[in-house]
Amino acid sequence: MGVSTSAPEEGVAVVTVDFPPVNALPVRGWYDLAAAVRAAGADPEVRCVVLTADGRGFNAGVDIKEIQRSAGHDALLGANRGCREAFAAVYDCEVPVVAAVHGFCLGGGVGLAGNADAIVASDDAAFGLPELDRGALGAATHLARLVPQHLMRALYYTSRTVSAEELLRHGSVWRVVPRAGLRAAALDLAREIAAKDGQLIRLAKAAINGIDPVDVRRSYRFEQGFTFEANLSGVADRVRDSFGTERADTRRAAGSSEKEPT
Template structure:
């Protein structure tokens, strides 16, 4: 992997960083970046050493949307295949069995929003903005994930007007889970990644799977999905370590309280 690749992957201590790396183009999504994301998440999904994935970007923008320059001189077949490649990239992110957190900053436009929404949740710098201008670019996009995240009517308003949504509003409508100062975005991501990766891998993977599958059905079927996940955890046996850690923490807390009372 070269530092000039459109997608960089770095992993250490159970946390992988997937970095959009076209800063000169404001990380506009092109075909090589689509392939890079698909390949990266296929590898990370199969890597047992990885417990959490952070998606972030180099440069002043998370992603300025699709790279329309690469479509100059192309025919409809090429453009259609290029769109399919982007759908495959989003799906690879979404289907990753590891928790995936988007760390966004600056402009998040069109395809950048699709990448971020394909992650499990979004942490945004306080300078982040969101815009979905696809209809105004003469195409269709963000019609499915966006409405599932913020609701049908809000999605229509954003797509129809192409207005810029400030980060505070994005948090208020549920697009963003947390806002942090821009200078603290990477440190916050590192802390989140370490926390997530420290949990038992099977339990975390099954938790993600149970939420995703449960969101597609009613509560009764969702409970059955959760029970199946619980039974897999029981068969694995790692739950015993969680019980032992809890008991150890309680003993330490009681001993600390007793010492403080004695003083």
């Protein structure tokens, strides 16, 4: 369990996230992920990083229960800072990052995938920001990199998800493949990128980041101010608490004990 790095072939590093049951990351997990991505990108032998996850889905965002268990705002501040570090690590990675996304990609997962250089997804992947249902805000910056503005707004306000196939039509996903072929498809793209000259690919990454029309770090930081305002006002706790109650009631009514992404 945690974050691990492997080198399956020359020039490619694979950073894998594994926080059962749904890859909702605790504060420490976000920092560990940031450190792993940065270390992989700084390795002169690496020319492409693949970001992937084990388990049911790619990422279910922040561990809300950790925030609910903690008195004061320390856990919230830690989650905000940890997410910012992880998202920035992907964006600023010295070499291109390919996100290999399966299952659910929610909240912080959209932040990671949205800041990646390319996305390969399984045919069961779904992307979304259920933030308003969780008493949170944020990552609209990154969803806006995946879909047009008006669709981003509708998805954000409704907490609906968008499929990998639809993102493929929008051009923000490189390939959609069966889940069993996801790792191979991501490595295929990474291998093609890693075949380039290492110094030149680093210059290319820096150049492309430099012409980005939106400063993703500043944009996300702006969003985080409203996240903290929602918590100070008490509305975040109210929504989070009602979400947990409604979800438990739904599971009892359905006679199910299965844990859902948080």
